[in-house]
Amino acid sequence: MATLAAPAKTGETTRERIAREAALLFQRKGFHGTGMADVLAAAGVPKGSLYHHFPNGKADLALAAADWASGSLLGIVEDAFASATRWDDGVATLSHKLAKLFEESGRWAGCPITSTLFTNEEDERSRAATAAHLDRWTEAVARHAARMGCDDPAARAEGMWMAVQGAWTLSRVRRTGDPLRRVPRLLGLAPEPR
Amino acid sequence: MATLAAPAKTGETTRERIAREAALLFQRKGFHGTGMADVLAAAGVPKGSLYHHFPNGKADLALAAADWASGSLLGIVEDAFASATRWDDGVATLSHKLAKLFEESGRWAGCPITSTLFTNEEDERSRAATAAHLDRWTEAVARHAARMGCDDPAARAEGMWMAVQGAWTLSRVRRTGDPLRRVPRLLGLAPEPR
DNA sequence: TCCAGGCTGGACCGATCGGTCCAGGGAAGG
DNA sequence: CCTTCCCTGGACCGATCGGTCCAGCCTGGA
Numbered sequence: 313m314a315t316l317a318a319p320a321k322t323g324e325t326t327r328e329r330i331a332r333e334a335a336l337l338f339q340r341k342g343f344h345g346t347g348m349a350d351v352l353a354a355a356g357v358p359k360g361s362l363y364h365h366f367p368n369g370k371a372d373l374a375l376a377a378a379d380w381a382s383g384s385l386l387g388i389v390e391d392a393f394a395s396a397t398r399w400d401d402g403v404a405t406l407s408h409k410l411a412k413l414f415e416e417s418g419r420w421a422g423c424p425i426t427s428t429l430f431t432n433e434e435d436e437r438s439r440a441a442t443a444a445h446l447d448r449w450t451e452a453v454a455r456h457a458a459r460m461g462c463d464d465p466a467a468r469a470e471g472m473w474m475a476v477q478g479a480w481t482l483s484r485v486r487r488t489g490d491p492l493r494r495v496p497r498l499l500g501l502a503p504e505p506r
Numbered sequence: 507m508a509t510l511a512a513p514a515k516t517g518e519t520t521r522e523r524i525a526r527e528a529a530l531l532f533q534r535k536g537f538h539g540t541g542m543a544d545v546l547a548a549a550g551v552p553k554g555s556l557y558h559h560f561p562n563g564k565a566d567l568a569l570a571a572a573d574w575a576s577g578s579l580l581g582i583v584e585d586a587f588a589s590a591t592r593w594d595d596g597v598a599t600l601s602h603k604l605a606k607l608f609e610e611s612g613r614w615a616g617c618p619i620t621s622t623l624f625t626n627e628e629d630e631r632s633r634a635a636t637a638a639h640l641d642r643w644t645e646a647v648a649r650h651a652a653r654m655g656c657d658d659p660a661a662r663a664e665g666m667w668m669a670v671q672g673a674w675t676l677s678r679v680r681r682t683g684d685p686l687r688r689v690p691r692l693l694g695l696a697p698e699p700r
Numbered sequence: 701t702c703c704a705g706g707c708t709g710g711a712c713c714g715a716t717c718g719g720t721c722c723a724g725g726g727a728a729g730g
Numbered sequence: 731c732c733t734t735c736c737c738t739g740g741a742c743c744g745a746t747c748g749g750t751c752c753a754g755c756c757t758g759g760a
Contacts (some may be wrong), residue, residue, distance in 0.1 A: 342624075344537075344625060347717065348719085356513070358740060359720090360738060377536070418647075423675070431535075439679070475668065475669065475692065477672035478667075478668040478671035478672025482667070484633075485637050491668060496664075497670065498665050498668055498693075500694055542747080542749085543746080550706085551709095552708060553708095553711095557749070557751095558708075559707090664709055670711070
């Protein structure tokens, strides 16, 4: 292969690069707000290449982008909770981490998968994918909650994500990461990691 | 005037009807996902008419639609809190009301103004409008919180909206109003209105 | 009665949308 | 060295996008 624009930079395939760039664009501008031309330009790839890797076009691309973004977020979650020994610490660490990322990325990017898949109106396929990703995150957090001896870890995890989703929305509206940092307080937890 | 398609039904002006229909469409399909043709069809109005009332086209329309939706939601909020004598009751009543509305409207419609204005990427005008609407709702709720003797009513109101926004998102993902009904529990309040 | 102007109806426009198609480049395998 | 095939590059397409323009209707005021 070997094209221009850093394809084999880290062994990253063209397909991965397209998915990643698409994910970042969808997150910023939404699904309908992002044109294929935007993705092409960001990934530095011609049309034929994109449609080779994603034969069903934009719909495929949305799912792949959501996959990428979901995995990325899952990594952040695991990072935050891995070193935590108490539930409060895990939630606080994650909240602050998300707030920081939000601010570093221009204080506009929302939840990666709701941004990507939700503007895609009543398409059941992408809605189901969204639910699956959210379940994965919830399970991951619930596992940590259980490890730390929380009662009803599933409910804890679900509640945390509800708060995070709300905070993400408010953070975008206010253009500040503060609502995300207020997640622990909303849940009645210690606001800072110990 | 007098056109077809229920213009003077309730003394409603053409402009109002367009704004309302646009609001409902934006809420369901997002800003970029809704075409002017959709709005035209829903409102039963020709192009010339729409552009007479909204000279700046879609951008104007988004702001007007958000106004309409914001006022509508504010009415729901006032309704829910008007008869409440305790904070818990107000929040529970509102949560259940929103859950019911969500389910009745096809379990898809999210927050009316974030749906409308957020897909509109980094446009500062609409972001500011979103913030203003949210402030209005927060103030209204804070007023009730103060009336009921809550400490720090502003923080209470802000927290409630954070939870509601998160619940709205989760309700859409799961296609059930349950997350909205779980808002009081998330906030550590009585889950049912007394 | 007639005039003026707000509003409607719809033809029309260029730009951009997502998507198709195929010629050819280039590495891998024989 | 030659064949094979995956992938690239980009020309091209019809549909749809948001938006413009203007003729004419209808109403309220003089």
